Amino acid sequence: MALQNFIITREDWSLHRKGEVDQQRHRQKVREAIKKNLADIVSEESIILSDGRRVVKIPIRSLEQYRFRYDFRKQKHAGQGNGNSKVGDIIDSDSQQGPGKGPGAGDQPGYDYYEADVTMEEIEEIVFQDLSLPNLEEKKNKKLASESVEFRDVRKYGIQSNIDRKRTILEVLKRNALKGKPGIHGITPEDLRYKTWEVVPKYESSAVVIAMMDTSGSMGPFEKYIARSFFFWMVRFLRTKYQNVEIVFLAHHTEAKEVTEEEFFTKGESGGTRCSSVYKLALDIIDSRYPRDDYNIYAFHFSDGDNLTSDNEQCIKLIEQLLMKCQLVGYGEIEGPYYYTSTLSSAYKRVTHPRFVSVSIRDKSGVYPALKTFFKNPDQKGG
Amino acid sequence: MADQVLEELRQLEAAIPKMIEIARQFKLDFYPMRFEICPSEIIYTFGAYSMPTRYTHWSFGKSYHRMKTMYDYNLSRIYEMVINSDPCYAFLLEGNSIIQNKMVAAHVLAHCDFFKNNIYFSFTNPKDIIESMAVAADRFRHYEMVHGQDKVEAFIDSVMSIQEHVDPHRMIKPKVENKNKDQNNGCCQTKPASPYDDLWELDKNHSCSCQGECFRKHSKIPPQPEKDILLFIMEHAKDLEEWQLDIISTLRDEMLYFWPQMQTKIMNEGWATYWHLRIMREMDLTESEALEFAKMHAGVVLPSRSSINPYYVGLKIFEDIEKRWDKEFGPGAGREKIFEVRELENDISFIRNYLTKELVEELDLYLYRRIGHDWKIVEKNWEKIRDHLVDSMTNAGFPTIVVEDGDFGKRGELYLRHLYEQRELDILYLEKTLVHIYKLWNRPVHLETQIDNKPVLFSFNGEKGSKKFI
Numbered sequence: 001m002a003l004q005n006f007i008i009t010r011e012d013w014s015l016h017r018k019g020e021v022d023q024q025r026h027r028q029k030v031r032e033a034i035k036k037n038l039a040d041i042v043s044e045e046s047i048i049l050s051d052g053r054r055v056v057k058i059p060i061r062s063l064e065q066y067r068f069r070y071d072f073r074k075q076k077h078a079g080q081g082n083g084n085s086k087v088g089d090i091i092d093s094d095s096q097q098g099p100g101k102g103p104g105a106g107d108q109p110g111y112d113y114y115e116a117d118v119t120m121e122e123i124e125e126i127v128f129q130d131l132s133l134p135n136l137e138e139k140k141n142k143k144l145a146s147e148s149v150e151f152r153d154v155r156k157y158g159i160q161s162n163i164d165r166k167r168t169i170l171e172v173l174k175r176n177a178l179k180g181k182p183g184i185h186g187i188t189p190e191d192l193r194y195k196t197w198e199v200v201p202k203y204e205s206s207a208v209v210i211a212m213m214d215t216s217g218s219m220g221p222f223e224k225y226i227a228r229s230f231f232f233w234m235v236r237f238l239r240t241k242y243q244n245v246e247i248v249f250l251a252h253h254t255e256a257k258e259v260t261e262e263e264f265f266t267k268g269e270s271g272g273t274r275c276s277s278v279y280k281l282a283l284d285i286i287d288s289r290y291p292r293d294d295y296n297i298y299a300f301h302f303s304d305g306d307n308l309t310s311d312n313e314q315c316i317k318l319i320e321q322l323l324m325k326c327q328l329v330g331y332g333e334i335e336g337p338y339y340y341t342s343t344l345s346s347a348y349k350r351v352t353h354p355r356f357v358s359v360s361i362r363d364k365s366g367v368y369p370a371l372k373t374f375f376k377n378p379d380q381k382g383g
Numbered sequence: 384m385a386d387q388v389l390e391e392l393r394q395l396e397a398a399i400p401k402m403i404e405i406a407r408q409f410k411l412d413f414y415p416m417r418f419e420i421c422p423s424e425i426i427y428t429f430g431a432y433s434m435p436t437r438y439t440h441w442s443f444g445k446s447y448h449r450m451k452t453m454y455d456y457n458l459s460r461i462y463e464m465v466i467n468s469d470p471c472y473a474f475l476l477e478g479n480s481i482i483q484n485k486m487v488a489a490h491v492l493a494h495c496d497f498f499k500n501n502i503y504f505s506f507t508n509p510k511d512i513i514e515s516m517a518v519a520a521d522r523f524r525h526y527e528m529v530h531g532q533d534k535v536e537a538f539i540d541s542v543m544s545i546q547e548h549v550d551p552h553r554m555i556k557p558k559v560e561n562k563n564k565d566q567n568n569g570c571c572q573t574k575p576a577s578p579y580d581d582l583w584e585l586d587k588n589h590s591c592s593c594q595g596e597c598f599r600k601h602s603k604i605p606p607q608p609e610k611d612i613l614l615f616i617m618e619h620a621k622d623l624e625e626w627q628l629d630i631i632s633t634l635r636d637e638m639l640y641f642w643p644q645m646q647t648k649i650m651n652e653g654w655a656t657y658w659h660l661r662i663m664r665e666m667d668l669t670e671s672e673a674l675e676f677a678k679m680h681a682g683v684v685l686p687s688r689s690s691i692n693p694y695y696v697g698l699k700i701f702e703d704i705e706k707r708w709d710k711e712f713g714p715g716a717g718r719e720k721i722f723e724v725r726e727l728e729n730d731i732s733f734i735r736n737y738l739t740k741e742l743v744e745e746l747d748l749y750l751y752r753r754i755g756h757d758w759k760i761v762e763k764n765w766e767k768i769r770d771h772l773v774d775s776m777t778n779a780g781f782p783t784i785v786v787e788d789g790d791f792g793k794r795g796e797l798y799l800r801h802l803y804e805q806r807e808l809d810i811l812y813l814e815k816t817l818v819h820i821y822k823l824w825n826r827p828v829h830l831e832t833q834i835d836n837k838p839v840l841f842s843f844n845g846e847k848g849s850k851k852f853i
Contacts, residue, residue, distance in 0.1 A: 064812075068484070092758040
């Protein structure tokens with residue numbers, strides 16, 4: 001019967017990897033895009049607010065496939081109710097935070113970004129690539145940081161995978177030469193040489209970083225956000241790259257106090273500003289807990305620069321004292337919407353010490369350059 | 384192969400001839416069928432590429448990843464993939480239950496009937512599409528080896544950005560250039576001497592109804608606004624190399640092949656759903672099989688609050704047509720009618736002609752839009768809903784954009800115009816797309832559209848974009 005015009009088959013598809021291969025290519029492009037947009041990504045809310053070890057959404061514009069399309073959010077759309085819908089019914093709401101989306105599936109236009117499923121680890125790896133603690137010195141107080149395996153010895157017995165080829169050949173040459181028939185021929189078991197390894201403890205100098213943040217009334221949400229973004233990345237960077245760094249968190253308005261990490265990143269304060277208070281506290285803490293012989297010491301201060309003018313002189317003096325004890329003193333000034341003529345950073349123009357670094361940040365994209373400025377070390381290799 | 388898989392194959396081999404026979408008794412008419420059972424990765428690859436043999440591109444990898452993730456998290460599932468080809472290839476998902484695969488097979492037979500008989504598919508080339516796509520993929524791979532992956536990929540990115548801008552009805556339109564040439568000796572040769580000259584000519588028998596427009600347009604490239612932007616670029620861009628022209632031409636051909644599927648989504652899915660129901664009813668199902676089938680069918684026709692489910696709406700319209708024609712012209716007339724509809728209509732005419740007031744109410748269709756932060760229902764009037772659906776399917780849902788001038792300002796610049804129909808374009812996307820078109824045209828490009836009912840001209844000159852109200 002001519003009706004049987006069909007075939008059912010089941011091929012071996014195990015070598016068909018086209019989708020996987022193109023997916024790899026896509027991933028590669030995502031990573032390139034991340035590199036290109038690092039300045040934007042570093043200050044992305046979804047990252048700063050994330051709890052860390054999870055997949056984050058980041059805007060990667062270059063991976064959109066642009067085409068002419070209608071503006072989804074300005075159009076009417078058709079839908080279907082369950083029998084009693086009426087005009088005025090709300091079928092969905094945009095969430096108040098975050099970029100808007102249309103109702104329904106995520107593939108609808110209206111999404112501004114492709115949600116790259118990038119893990120924090122991946123982003124950190126790229127962000128931290130060029131960062132290191134500057135001016136690190138060997139200190140007395142070394143702590144065991146890691147153990148590494150080094151091949152240091154050669155023996156006659158060992159496992160096959162560790163054969164030392166060059167030395168084995170050398171033994172062959174020696175033996176043949178002694179027998180009067182020079183050259184490489186006839187390797188015997190006695191010729192074989194094996195490498196063996198030893199566990200070598202690796203030491204690293206310890207360091208302390210003093211994070212100081214202005215929490216006075218003039219620090220608005222934007223200023224706090226910028227300062228916290230910076231410290232967020234700094235903390236992650238220090239903990240990822242170094243085994244042995246302590247971080248001290250100091251918050252100040254007219255008075256300074258040591259706070260926990262959580263308070264540092266969440267608590268808001270108000271009041272006037274006296275920056276010298278926090279420098280004094282930092283110096284006290286260094287003197288009592290972190291002797292210069294044992295620690296590499298770093299101090300970073302973020303403020304909007306709106307200080308009591310009468311306090312500026314005092315600040316300069318204290319900065320100079322800090323510089324005598326620290327590998328680096330960094331000051332970051334966030335330029336808010338208001339314009340001040342006598343900000344701290346203009347006073348700090350007089351500090352000319354090479355280990356004093358000052359940056360100013362105007363918008364979110366300034367956080368990454370600030371990180372790079374503080375944690376770059378051109379003439380010495382980092383930890 | 385595992386025993387279970389062999390058993391599945393055996394059962395399918397027994398069931399499919401039965402289903403084919405039932406389908407033929409229903410007068411479905413399809414190409415020879417090739418059923419291939421494949422693992423989910425393969426189904427999703429084909430889904431992402433729309434075709435098993437298509438060229439390689441990162442964007443397919445992106446959609447593959449998205450689809451595969453949805454499947455892995457059990458959020459959505461493609462049961463089947465069918466290709467408009469002769470013989471017709473249908474890919475079934477390994478791990479479907481027997482009853483799922485039976486339903487899918489019934490569904491696929493109706494799709495294939497639709498491919499073979501719907502008039503809009505008559506310009507596609509189902510005989511050699513798989514082969515020609517495979518050959519194109521090979522050529523593209525060769526270009527990558529010669530010119531480097533980055534360069535070829537970037538060029539494909541640019542072509543893809545306007546790949547929907549083809550003219551599927553080109554073949555049935557008169558050639559405008561020739562018409563102009565013939566009529567140059569008539570009204571269009573000379574410019575009217577005064578603005579009122581056309582009044583004295585009113586009663587003269589013109590061979591051309593252009594009213595002087597031809598004169599103005601004659602020297603223009605293109606003579607009439609050209610909807611097929613890809614074709615226009617192929618024919619008129621100055622600096623494209625052979626391999627680049629080949630890529631444009633290939634993507635254009637593929638778009639023309641896919642176009643009828645985009646034009647008949649509701650009909651095609653409705654038709655396939657209509658028939659999988661009827662074919663399955665003729666099969667001897669055990670009680671538990673019948674229950675499983677009912678559940679699966681219910682999943683397919685599940686309505687959505689935020690979009691139109693083509694399976695459901697299409698099914699309901701076909702059933703409604705059949706019922707109404709049976710009632711008016713006697714039993715059997717309805718069946719005959721739906722076969723005629725599947726042959727001659729596309730989604731636009733299908734909705735316009737057969738979506739009735741009663742159906743809109745029964746289906747509880749509505750229109751919604753964004754008001755503040757909410758998406759609210761704003762329309763329940765059935766005619767407005769019908770007309771909105773028709774509008775939104777015009778040009779397969781893509782904005783209509785034409786080449787107005789290929790030598791704008793006598794500087795060889797490209798002037799495009801959006802045929803604005805009260806629907807605004809996404810401006811970010813528009814600006815980025817202009818950059819892509821610049822890469823193809825290699826001279827400044829412009830697009831005229833409207834924002835808040837005011838005409839605007841967007842331009843990109845190779846370095847920066849600009850926007851001005853005109």
